[in-house]
Amino acid sequence: MRYELFYWPTVQGRGEFVRLALEDAGADYVDVARLPEGSGGGEAALLQWMHDPPVGHPSFAPPFLKAGRRLIGQTANILLFLGPRLGLAPRDETGRLWTHQLQLTFSDLVAEIHDSHHPIAGSLYYEDQRDEAKRRSASLRRERLPKYLGYFERVLADNARGRQRCLVGSAVTHADLSLFQVIAGLRYAFPRAMRRLEPSLPLCVALHERIGARPRIASYLASTRRIPFNNDGIFRRYPELDA
């Protein structure tokens, strides 16, 4: 099946967690809004499928995925659907629920990272909430990142199955790909804070390295399909927020 991913065409954002799963599995997919408008792409297609999808089930926000006649929104929900189909989730219900629980915890972390540069309103410019962003980022760096990343470190430590340690069971899941993306993004956005934090996160750092070296992921990261980090996405580099 050819999957159709709908997401903003110029940022990694939340869509990247889905792109990484599709890329790692070598799935057949189209990143619809990155196609030219003349080929049915662009933001026009994204917005039309968000507000008035011909198959029903409109999404509140991107990303969403078209799979046959299904339209599925919410990042973690898309991965819940794709996981077993792409070989990136356990087959049993207990394993799937646990993997999904971790994915939802990544969703929470990503929302907090976003709000560190937009603590007042997504509709305002960063410059109009910079003072508040400084306060919120300080809390993110000092309290929230150690707590979240320490949690994932502990989950890795608890899971002794498999020669190469991952978050769930003995095989890579979409949760591992998401941990890779979070570490990569945080290194971009908060290089100083991460240099201080990483010595206490050896298992997270090792997993990030192993995921980045997987052949399909390495090839994706080196391709033009990987949009570079930039200051329109979730992970933004404002040095004053990484003081």
Next chain:
Amino acid sequence: MRYELFYWPTVQGRGEFVRLALEDAGADYVDVARLPEGSGGGEAALLQWMHDPPVGHPSFAPPFLKAGRRLIGQTANILLFLGPRLGLAPRDETGRLWTHQLQLTFSDLVAEIHDSHHPIAGSLYYEDQRDEAKRRSASLRRERLPKYLGYFERVLADNARGRQRCLVGSAVTHADLSLFQVIAGLRYAFPRAMRRLEPSLPLCVALHERIGARPRIASYLASTRRIPFNNDGIFRRYPELDA
């Protein structure tokens, strides 16, 4: 099966979305942290099962649910598990994914409502971020609530199945119970804003009324099991944020 719910004992919070599902289904459950410490309850039990659960799969935060030997965290994930078991979700995969997508959109809305009174840090007092909370609440009232609630109103309008309109298919799901809770909470926290908004949300308002009148829900709401809204939870009444 007797379910064991772990959540803070003095607030509705995110746990209330699970409580409502258990109550509506007449499920056998224990609200562990509301039991006396001498009976294995209290916050001590909550914290022990969060940080070091004997069955593994620790949660980042409450709520979490013990079901037999399983421990399941993240509000929407708990409802994904309970939905089919309590008769509160469709049986087919497409219907379950759509219901879960709506539930995750409620999770996003609830996080934004929380941050309207804590835009800088959950670890700071409200009084230490009141100015920022005023700015963020203005955005919540003027932009985000109309957008989110308008979305759910539209989903209700699109779903013409069933004599009594609900969000998914023709029977009540946990998503409908969550819409009930969100409307109830917003009326508590933002009575002025809701008086302005509700005329444009007739289907949401009607659904809230129907859910509140379901016998088991009405009985629950009238009982001491329903913790009253208060200014320690997600929905808080600070008149200056509802100006």
